[in-house]
Amino acid sequence: xxxxxxxxxxxxxSDLDFRLEQGDSGVFISKWNSDKPQPSExxxxxxxxxxxxxxxxxxxxxxxKQEYDKLNxxxxxxxxxxxxxxxxxxxxxxx
Numbered sequence: 481x482x483x484x485x486x487x488x489x490x491x492x493x494s495d496l497d498f499r500l501e502q503g504d505s506g507v508f509i510s511k512w513n514s515d516k517p518q519p520s521e522x523x524x525x526x527x528x529x530x531x532x533x534x535x536x537x538x539x540x541x542x543x544x545k546q547e548y549d550k551l552n553x554x555x556x557x558x559x560x561x562x563x564x565x566x567x568x569x570x571x572x573x574x575x
Contacts, residue, residue, distance in 0.1 A: 482507045482521055486528030490519055 484494050492498055497514035500507050512518045519527075 481528070482509060482524050483528045485531050486524035486526075487519070489527035489531040490523065492516070 482500065484498075484500055487498055487500075488494060492514055497512070497516075498509055498518075499511035499513075501510040509518065
């Protein structure tokens with residue numbers, strides 16, 4: 481099956497190099513604008529499988545990103561609070 485994901489994995493730009501359309505027998509390349517030769521359906525399928533495998537392998541990292549972002553924000557708040565207390569202490573020590 482021809483997919484934009486497979487073509488993008490092969491280094492083609494979906495806005496510049498190709499246009500896909502859905503026909504009666506499936507997806508096909510309706511326009512090829514790239515200077516590079518058009519890859520075969522087998523090459524596109526292989527690249528699509530590789531792209532999907534890479535995406536799937538990052539599922540844990542994607543699911544944890546939101547939690548890590550919260551942690552970083554908490555750390556920044558803690559650091560800001562410590563700086564605030566330090567600067568307040570220096571200000572109060574002035575005569």
